[in-house]
Amino acid sequence: MDPDCSTFFCQAWTARWSLLEGLMVTISSSIMTIVIGTVLGFVVGLILTYGMLPLRLLARLYVDVMRGIPVLVLILFTYYGLAILKIGVKPYWAGVIALSLFCVSHVAENVRGAVQSIPQGQHEAGMAIGMRFFQRLRWIILPQAVRRALPPWVNTALEIVKGTTLLSVIGVVELLLASQQAIARNYMILQFYMAATIVYIIINFSIAQAAAALERRYAYLRY
Amino acid sequence: MIAYNFNWAVIWRNWDAFLGALALGLGLAVVSLVIGTIIGLFLAYARLSPSPWISRPAWAYVEFIRNTPLLLLIFFVYFGLPEIGIYNLDKIQSFILTLSGYAAAYMCEVFRAGLASMPRAYGEAAKAIGLRPWQRQRHVVLPVMFRITLPAVSNNLISLFKDTSLAAAIAVPELTFTARQINANTYRVIECWLTASALYLVTAYAIAIALRQVEKRYAVVR
Secondary structure, three states: OOHHHOOHHHHHHHOHHHHHHHHHHHHHHHHHHHHHHHHHHHHHHHHHHHOOHHHHHHHHHHHHHHHHOOHHHHHHHHHHHHHHOOOOOOHHHHHHHHHHHHHHHHHHHHHHHHHHOOOHHHHHHHHHOOOOHHHHHHHHHHHHHHHHHHHHHHHHHHHHHHHHHHHHHHOOOOHHHHHHHHHHHHOOHHHHHHHHHHHHHHHHHHHHHHHHHHHHHHOOOOO | OOOOOOOOHHHHHOHHHHHHHHHHHHHHHHHHHHHHHHHHHHHHHHHOOOOHHHHHHHHHHHHHHHOOOHHHHHHHHHHHHHHHOOOOOOHHHHHHHHHHHHHHHHHHHHHHHHHHOOOHHHHHHHHHOOOOHHHHHHHHHHHHHHHHHHHHHHHHHHHHHHHHHHHHHHOOOOHHHHHHHHHHHHOOHHHHHHHHHHHHHHHHHHHHHHHHHHHHHHOOOO
């Protein structure tokens, strides 16, 4: 190690671009996964609640299988599996696909729970004033269900941010692997891991705070 | 058309390795759950303590653990402990330490909710028949609290079991690590990962079904 650069801050400054790049990969893969997972998960969640029986069973099977397999296994399976099937994707995309598969199942389960928690009377009231199924969904059920699905959705989002660390196992240089690469150069194990930890905590706290603000803003009952 | 020829012979040849690895993962999860339950119970009482000097550190610990990726914690403990002079932990012990500390934070939240949901009358009734504070907890509050929180505890056990897959990152020879090794040795990619996934899935649901029976047996009738 360079004797002129033996402090943590100097080492961190030297590694700043690779660390920042790692942070960007963490953030972009999180956003990508959460967006894909939320959109598809929403659809799968509605299928779980209102789909035709065969479709519903299929969705149920998918969700239960995904929830029973560790994310790391999903990631490794996707990564090696796509490679052996000669589908050339970068590790980053293999990871995003695997995390999205996981995210979809969790969001779907959240959406199903939220939609089913809306009392049947709401549906019936909509029917009574002559609304069609999609109108009832759009104007009565979903506005309420989305608000109830928000807190578990935030938990899922936090899981995903934390889950992106697993991409380091297949060689995606996200924040954790970037920190490890810095550590490999200077052996400042505690300092760099602590710094990474603080960054993750900041990210997660910001998401939680933003979600809490959103919840307050759109609550029907203001406390 | 994608051509892939399955060859399951590789899996049968390594079947014992798969099962042994699965058993190791299950063992890691159970040990961590037990240690995590004990620490988590203390943390839950600490968080409910009226003194901020006790409740704040417990809160900080729980939030720290819950907002940090498990993989980072695993590396932190595994590579970090030797830095502060603790050399005598092997990778399995180090992983158990991490997963227990991780489980403790989650169990703390479970028990805190459980203790908060206890009807106040229980404690008062126990007081009325002259039980001391410790006796009230030991004979009245805790037995009911454990029954209330049993479903959440079994969910945690299943999550912990799935989380043992991360031990592969520090080369603990559990199921994910073994599958990856057999995958590398034999190049039977799909078979390996299908087997590993199926084993995780079946075990997770077996735990769920078994614990559902326990929950039914000990359910609190209200």
